[in-house]
Amino acid sequence: MKNILVGIVSFIVFLIIYFLQINFFSWFNISGVKPNLFVILVLFLGLYAGQRNGLVLGIIFGLFLDMTMGRNIGISAIMLSIIGILGGYFDKNFSKDSRITIMLMAVGSTLVFELGSYLLNAMLLSYRIDILNFIRIVIIEMFFNMMLIIILYPLLKKVGYMLENMYKSTQVLTRYF
Amino acid sequence: MYKKKKGILGVVITTIILIILVFLTNVNTEKLSYIENVCNSLIMPIQNGITYIKNKINGNNSFFENISEIQEKNKVLQEENTKLEQSLRELEIIKAENTTLKEYLSLTEKYEEFKSIPAYIISKDVSNYSSVFVLNVGTDDGVENGMTVIADKGLVGHVISVTKSTAKVQTIIDSASNVSAKINTSNESISCKGVLSSKTLKATYIPNDAELISGDTVQTSGMGGIYPKGIHIGTVRKIVSTNNILDRYLEIEPAVNFETVETVLVITH
Numbered sequence: 001m002k003n004i005l006v007g008i009v010s011f012i013v014f015l016i017i018y019f020l021q022i023n024f025f026s027w028f029n030i031s032g033v034k035p036n037l038f039v040i041l042v043l044f045l046g047l048y049a050g051q052r053n054g055l056v057l058g059i060i061f062g063l064f065l066d067m068t069m070g071r072n073i074g075i076s077a078i079m080l081s082i083i084g085i086l087g088g089y090f091d092k093n094f095s096k097d098s099r100i101t102i103m104l105m106a107v108g109s110t111l112v113f114e115l116g117s118y119l120l121n122a123m124l125l126s127y128r129i130d131i132l133n134f135i136r137i138v139i140i141e142m143f144f145n146m147m148l149i150i151i152l153y154p155l156l157k158k159v160g161y162m163l164e165n166m167y168k169s170t171q172v173l174t175r176y177f
Numbered sequence: 178m179y180k181k182k183k184g185i186l187g188v189v190i191t192t193i194i195l196i197i198l199v200f201l202t203n204v205n206t207e208k209l210s211y212i213e214n215v216c217n218s219l220i221m222p223i224q225n226g227i228t229y230i231k232n233k234i235n236g237n238n239s240f241f242e243n244i245s246e247i248q249e250k251n252k253v254l255q256e257e258n259t260k261l262e263q264s265l266r267e268l269e270i271i272k273a274e275n276t277t278l279k280e281y282l283s284l285t286e287k288y289e290e291f292k293s294i295p296a297y298i299i300s301k302d303v304s305n306y307s308s309v310f311v312l313n314v315g316t317d318d319g320v321e322n323g324m325t326v327i328a329d330k331g332l333v334g335h336v337i338s339v340t341k342s343t344a345k346v347q348t349i350i351d352s353a354s355n356v357s358a359k360i361n362t363s364n365e366s367i368s369c370k371g372v373l374s375s376k377t378l379k380a381t382y383i384p385n386d387a388e389l390i391s392g393d394t395v396q397t398s399g400m401g402g403i404y405p406k407g408i409h410i411g412t413v414r415k416i417v418s419t420n421n422i423l424d425r426y427l428e429i430e431p432a433v434n435f436e437t438v439e440t441v442l443v444i445t446h
Contacts (some may be wrong), residue, residue, distance in 0.1 A: 021303045031202035032374065033305050068311070069303055071337060071347070099184075118306055125353035130373040137305050137374055150191040154184060 002166060006049055007057060010041070014061050017041060018068075033137050035144035038065065039113045040106055040152075042080050046087015047096060047105070048160040050167055054084025072124045079116045083109045096160070099153050106149045107142045114138050291405070293327075293442040294318055299343070306373065308351040308435065310334070314443060315342040323403060325444045331409040331432035332356070332397060333441050344443070349410070350376060350435055358410055359398040363388050366398050369410060369429055376435060377414065380427040389416050395429055405444065 017037045025034040038061060046054025062077030070076060090105050115138070122129050149156075296312040314320050316339055326333040326346050334348035349356050354371040358380065365387040369378040383389070393413045399406025415428040 018303070022300050026301060027203075028199055029203070030198050034303070036304075038303075065303065069300075069309060069345075071307070071309070071345075071353070099187075114306075117304070121306065121353075127352045127373075128370065130352070133373040133375070134306075141305060144195075147191050147195045151188050151195070154188065 003053065006045075006053065006163070006166075007060075010045060010049075010057055011060075014038070014041060014064070018065075030140050030144055033140040033144065035148055036110055036113065036141060037145075037148070038076075038080065039083055039110050040145060040149065042083045043087045043090075043106060043109045044156055044160065046084040047091045047102075048163040051085060051088020051091070054087045055081050056084075058082075058084035072121070075117050075120045075124075078120070079113045082116065083113055086112065099150065102153065102156070103146050103149050106145050110142050110145045111138060114141060291444045293444050294320065296320075296326075296344070296441055296443055298439055298441065306352065308348045308371070309337075310346040310348060310441075312336075312344045312346060312441065312443070313342070315340050315344055317341055319445060320344045320443050321445075325404050325408070326441050327408060327444060328433045328438050328441050331411060332404065333433055333435075333438065335403050336443065346441075348435060349378065350431060356404060356410065357398045357401040358395050360387070360389070360413070361394045361396060362390065363393075366400070367395070367427065369395070376431070378411065378429040378431060380413075380429050383425060383427065385422050389413065389427065391416055 021034065021037060042054060042058045042061065045057050049057075058080035059077050062075075062080035063073070065076040065080075066073045086109050087105075094101050094105070096102065118134060121127065294314055296314040296318075298310045299313045300311045302309045310333075312320075312326070320336060320339050322336055322339055324336045326335060332349055334346045334351070334354065336344045337347045338345045347354055348371075349369065350371045352371050352373050356369045356378075357366065358369045359366045365384050366382075367380040368382045369380045372379050380395070391413050395410045395413060397404040397406060397408045397410060409432055411429045411431040411433075413427050414430040416425070417428065418425045
């Protein structure tokens with residue numbers, strides 16, 4: 001029941017992000033490069049709602065993206081599910097109380113996502129790999145995502161603790177003391 | 178309390194920096210000329226005055242020597258000038274007439290045999306690495322996989338997948354796109370590839386003895402089976418020659434502006 005509720009709410013958030021990404025960020029961009037809010041969303045779910053939820057929702061969102069925009073079904077699904085798993089891994093190993101850790105997590109997972117999806121696409125669609133341009137895009141995108149995390153951090157923290165209380169209310173004592 | 182205030186301050190500062198960055202990176206270089214104008218208008222009057230004085234001082238020696246000769250010359254030149262201007266105007270009128278006539282001729286020749294379905298672009302790609310449009314027409318309107326999509330000025334791309342009411346179009350500036358094309362004046366065939374994160378095409382496989390002129394128009398050659406023959410792609414912007422003549426390539430500016438294009442035509446074969 002909890003999972004279904006979280007799933008529905010995060011899907012609505014996903015749709016909002018989807019329309020933002022298409023309409024708003026197509027003109028609010030840094031030298032033509034858009035940020036990637038999907039990565040932030042899935043990382044956030046992996047961090048606060050658990051690894052399994054991050055994985056499942058990552059696959060669902062990724063498949064949705066592939067169906068609407070992609071040319072090969074599965075690439076975004078695989079990469080977003082990896083981000084979900086990474087989120088769970090970060091949750092176990094790092095503290096989420098500091099803004100800087102969350103920023104670094106977002107930067108790292110953006111790099112993983114973009115590198116993976118670009119290489120998979122390049123293999124399947126026979127791109128001519130253009131390393132310099134790719135590095136330029138990735139750096140700007142990581143920077144953009146980092147700034148968005150700084151802006152969104154208070155909101156993320158609030159919603160995140162709410163989610164965490166829903167899932168881990170019985171485990172709080174063993175976790176923190 | 179202090180910490181909370183600091184956090185909000187950080188958010189505000191980051192937002193402002195982000196907005197400034199977005200503004201700066203998207204600003205037109207044309208708009209920068211406004212600042213240039215301001216700078217120039219500060220300096221130019223003084224510079225003009227100084228130059229005027231300098232010329233006066235330099236030319237003082239010969240100023241009174243041959244004034245009548247100069248006046249005569251001036252009269253003759255003025256007459257000549259009026260004659261030339263008149264003929265220039267006549268020529269311009271003829272030129273304009275010529276181009277419009279040519280346009281009519283080529284347009285009717287080019288697009289007469291194609292039947293097409295008009296469509297709107299309803300969404301553009303979410304990622305930074307590919308350039309895919311979604312159109313508001315689908316199988317219900319008669320669109321099929323592999324059909325060519327054009328805009329008013331030239332080639333846009335081809336349909337890669339289609340549902341009942343939408344169609345996905347891979348544009349020619351996408352990295353995975355490859356269009357077989359030919360240069361109009363010399364009929365040399367080339368291959369135009371999309372380049373990551375740039376709005377130009379890169380044309381390779383140029384014959385060694387090809388004569389290349391920047392400004393030439395490029396159109397589809399009809400080879401490869403996706404695009405029909407004779408659709409305008411764009412113009413040659415730059416010829417990049419390398420040490421090895423086999424490696425040289427052309428930068429081609431597409432005729433369609435992919436950022437602002439909204440309505441397209443799907444050609445049904």
